[in-house]
Amino acid sequence: MDMIASERRGVAVEPRLNIKMPRNPQMRKAKHARNSVGTSSSRNAQRxxxxxxxxxxxxxxxxxxxxxxNYFQHADHYLRLMRDDGAAASSGGRS
Known part of the structure; x- marks a missing residue:
């Protein structure tokens, strides 16, 4: 057993790939653009x-x-998000 453990120490561990992060920079930009749409997040917050x-x-x-x-506090969180989205929309952009 000690022999196997000592052999493993000399082997370099390959870094894991981050599966969630797209490799193509254009895909990252497109995903960011989709997430920045205010109406979708407002609808989700309302729901x-x-x-x-x-x-x-x-x-x-x-x-x-x-x-x-507990549930009232969760509802309050989404109420604040909707209020912030409304203020950002009326000022012309997201802050």
């Missing part, structure tokens, strides 16, 4: 806000105040 608000109300009706507060 998440409504979802967490409904979950919070359901938990409150069941009497679980801790879970309800």
């Amino acid at each position: 998440h806000y409504e979802r967490y608000l409904a979950l919070a109300r359901a938990e409150a009706l069941k009497g679980d105040r801790i879970a309800a507060e």
